Amino acid sequence: MSTTPELVIRGGTVVDATGERRADVRVVGGVVVEVADGLAVPEGATVLDAGGCVVAPGLVDLHTHLREPGREEAETVETGTRAAALGGFTAVVAMPNTDPPLDSAESVRNVYALAEGAMAQVAVAGAITVGRAGERLAPMAELAALGVRLFTDDGDGVQSAGLMRRALQYATGLGVTLGQHCEDRSLAAGGTMHEGAWSSRLGLPGMPSEAEEVMVARDIALARATGGRVHFLHLSTAGSIDLVRRARADGVPVTAEVAPHHFTLTDGCASGYDPVFKVNPPLRPQEDVDAVKAALADGTADAIATDHAPHAPELKDLPFDQAPPGMLGLQTALALAITELDLPLARVLALLSWQPAAIAGLDPAHGGAQGAPVAPGSVANLCVIDPGATWTVDPTAFASRSRNTPYAGRTLTGRVRHTVLAGEPVVIDAEAQR
Ligand code: DOR
Numbered sequence: 001m002s003t004t005p006e007l008v009i010r011g012g013t014v015v016d017a018t019g020e021r022r023a024d025v026r027v028v029g030g031v032v033v034e035v036a037d038g039l040a041v042p043e044g045a046t047v048l049d050a051g052g053c054v055v056a057p058g059l060v061d062l063h064t065h066l067r068e069p070g071r072e073e074a075e076t077v078e079t080g081t082r083a084a085a086l087g088g089f090t091a092v093v094a095m096p097n098t099d100p101p102l103d104s105a106e107s108v109r110n111v112y113a114l115a116e117g118a119m120a121q122v123a124v125a126g127a128i129t130v131g132r133a134g135e136r137l138a139p140m141a142e143l144a145a146l147g148v149r150l151f152t153d154d155g156d157g158v159q160s161a162g163l164m165r166r167a168l169q170y171a172t173g174l175g176v177t178l179g180q181h182c183e184d185r186s187l188a189a190g191g192t193m194h195e196g197a198w199s200s201r202l203g204l205p206g207m208p209s210e211a212e213e214v215m216v217a218r219d220i221a222l223a224r225a226t227g228g229r230v231h232f233l234h235l236s237t238a239g240s241i242d243l244v245r246r247a248r249a250d251g252v253p254v255t256a257e258v259a260p261h262h263f264t265l266t267d268g269c270a271s272g273y274d275p276v277f278k279v280n281p282p283l284r285p286q287e288d289v290d291a292v293k294a295a296l297a298d299g300t301a302d303a304i305a306t307d308h309a310p311h312a313p314e315l316k317d318l319p320f321d322q323a324p325p326g327m328l329g330l331q332t333a334l335a336l337a338i339t340e341l342d343l344p345l346a347r348v349l350a351l352l353s354w355q356p357a358a359i360a361g362l363d364p365a366h367g368g369a370q371g372a373p374v375a376p377g378s379v380a381n382l383c384v385i386d387p388g389a390t391w392t393v394d395p396t397a398f399a400s401r402s403r404n405t406p407y408a409g410r411t412l413t414g415r416v417r418h419t420v421l422a423g424e425p426v427v428i429d430a431e432a433q434r
Helices: 077-086 105-114 140-145 161-174 197-202 209-226 238-249 260-264 267-272 286-298 333-340 345-360
Strands: 006-010 013-016 019-022 024-028 031-036 046-049 054-057 059-064 089-094 121-126 150-152 177-180 229-232 254-258 382-392 411-421 424-428
Touching (some): 006 411, 013 345, 046 424, 054 345, 059 077, 059 333, 059 345, 077 089, 077 105, 077 411, 089 345, 089 382, 089 411, 105 140, 140 161, 161 177, 161 209, 161 229, 177 209, 197 267, 209 254, 238 254, 238 286, 254 345, 260 286, 260 333, 333 382, 333 411
Parallel strands (some): 013 054, 059 089
Antiparallel strands (some): 024 031, 054 382, 382 411, 411 424
């Protein structure tokens, strides 16, 4: 619960799933108690200035690699959630490709324990298969009983269609969602970037678009057959987007996320062999970037998810073919969306807050879902954004333990000013409070 008994966020415009209005927000004991213009500030209350800013439900990241346990040199729950708070996130879904992986009740409880007192709520995505090895199912019911709502072998796709079908049958009974990293190993193995003109020119082995698309197509068929919910992680190709668009029109229970790097960077960025541009799925040609943007505009993509993937410099600075894939995302996602997408801010917030909150099963505490907007009675998980502020990305100032951002030196528009977690201001004027 909140350590700040009373808080007033003053002078902003509240934007949530129900619309926008000029209003101050008063919070007592972690809960919103009043939303109205010109609220009086009670004696002793903390005041957060929101003049010229938007007050929104906190952002929710469906795809964060916190690296703990096992790779604490790259990130910890503490540093990763601090980066999240600075990026406006009040909740993140922690990916299970840790060491050991999050495939047992004990490992999930361990992450919950590490996250006590963290600067953002940590929800855990459990592994679909034991050890993420793709051979037998993890104890999904046991994990679901601990509150796990999303399961994925992220980093790898579930290669066996039979096993995926069985997982979906269990998922249906448990009311949970399966997140798929779509990558057919028989097509992608050995690839280090997108297979196309740039991989030929650079002499690097490629991963074809079809490696992603055949698994999207397969899992749409399996979702249709079983009624199980599939959430597609980090979709990156025009073909995948097209498949999802058609499946949704047919009423198949699938959702999709896209990552900021797939709407801001192309495979040509790898022309200097700089491993900071190595990521999985790989950066794609401009036609795919355009398709990802179109998916965000027309609602085919439900969420922007960071795929925040910290890597220590001694690994990320290896030659392109040997470096691990992944890039930081938590502190740049919102600004990249505001800067690079031609979308109204309310739509950007839908993609970064209430829609992902619903997919993760984190509503109504996060995301201010339709039934729980920023209104009296809702949990005060909020962020205050200055949509017009510009800033330059400086990785040395990031809270993350790692520095692998491809956006260093880039000037972006849109800055997180304050983040409030259950009534406690964990970020004030872009400074972490602990
Ligand atoms: O680029 C990536 N990095 N893609 C993944 O799927 C995994 C992630 C990681 O864990 O580093």
